[in-house]
Amino acid sequence: MVTIPDFQTLMRPVLAHLEDGRTRRSRDIKDAMADQFDLTEAERAAMLPSGRQRTIDNRVGWALSYLTQAGLVAKPSRGQVVISDEGQAALSANPDRIDMKTLEAYPSYLKFRERTRKAPTSQTTVDTPPVAEATPSDLIEQAVSTNRAAVEGEVLQSALALSPTGFEDLVIRLLERMGYGKAGSVERTSASGDAGVDGIISQDPLGLDRIYVQAKRYAEDRTIDRPRIHEFAGALLGKQGDRGVFITTSRFSSGARQEAERINARIELIDGSRLAELLVAYGVGVQVEQTVTLYRLDEDFFDTL
Template identity: 35%
Template sequence: MPQGKLDYRQLIEPALAHLRQTDRYTYVDEISEILIENLEFPDDDLLQLLPSGRQTVFYSQLQWALSYLEQDRLIESDGADAYRITAVGRQFTGADLERTVAGKEPLPQFFQSPGQPFETGMAEDGPESGVSNPHLAMAREFETIYQDLKSNVIKRIYDQSPAFFENLIIDLLLSMGYGDRRRDLVAHLGRSGDGGIDGAIKQDQLGLDVVYVQAKRYRPGLAVPVSAVRDFAGALEAHKANKGLFVTTSHFTKSGREFITAVSSRIVLIDGDRLSSLLIRNNVGVCVHDTYEIKRIDEDFFNNA
């Protein structure tokens, strides 16, 4: 089983080993399936998503590994999303790969500057420079746009009134399917005497299952104090409720997150980072600006001709 945090260096050798077994172009999806089947990666590594929520970290790291191999001419691309090994790649020995993966030596042709360390240019999800693969370039640009949008969404929310924020959270929960998407099953509280509860969503028409909501529009960077989390837990107890959702535009303290693990009610904390992701995913407060389709050759169509 691979050790440590998953990164592309763990995938270079097995990816090249798989491509050695055939002379045909092999799509990244197929390579990914083979590696997942043959290598015992922890489920957490295989399921973890990039911030965009559209691609796994595993798949992203595999693309970086293949890109490095292509840059060094050990494999070649069909110009889309498929690769095959080259004559140079077939001559590259396991010992060569072991030194490369360990970071002791760079791949022989990839780095132009003598002595440049193997880790140079690495970002959280892969290298930031020297990549010619257009799919990786598009993915990186998409991630930049996505992160900018998340930041702007939170800024725009903070510029609105507290009442706007409370209604926004109700709109989000309805779009996610809570309350059977029926506004008549939503009670907008947020009045004095409601014990810090801003809203309640009935999960059924009789109101036997209710989720209570607290929305705090805090300035980004200003943490929600643990006292606010305690107050919300107390309000749930007063309503004899066992489900609560506390949402903020900022973030929660470590003590606040630890507190909810000790209370009987089930409380979910959603900070600004997760909130912005949910809003974008459910198209609340955002709209589609552009859509691009990336197509590739249908191998089954041509192979079955």
């Protein structure tokens, strides 16, 4: 019988493995957990039903993902993880076990949980039925919502780790994937010193229909206030433009949103949360890991026989 630990059981051992403060590859942590729990060769080789990933790799990956959402683990670069100060404190405060209940003490984890309660295509929250009462469709919807929220958090952290020009390139790639500039072009302009504007979307081949882009990679807890929107509006005016999009990894104050509504130019504001949703929705910086198909009885078919 396979005795591979579940992802919650793995949370504290994974965090303890990082206790010395060294940055490690997530790949190495997966192997270390297989060693720590004395998994047999068969258990190490056990695959998910999809056959695309080892079970132990998947569970350690989810443990790391939840710890990251709570701020106990940081990802300084691709495939690299390191314990945070909060993670060190969590080990001391929880000598026996760290699980999802434990993580509820961390505001960043609660924000993540709130995102999982949102339907993938709307801003309304959905009730989650108890597992015993959930249908297969309910379970898949819950899994998709959890996965989407986790990946959105990770993709936003990856965006924050980019250089300013790298972030601008990411924004341009997203706008292209969304279909902007299809008949014209989408280009980054900051390298040429185009003050106040980081990108230009030409909606037609001649560039007569233009949308101007401001892309700012700021810390998540930073707030963009009214003056920054006023400055962007001034840049649009200088280019005789009347449409712009301000995209950031942080958030906008109510004053900033009011300013965007007040001025004559139409300015769309996209904060970090919305940016993460769009990156995942349009497949920028993410990969499809697995698809699932549910079947139901076709009663009409049998009625014709």
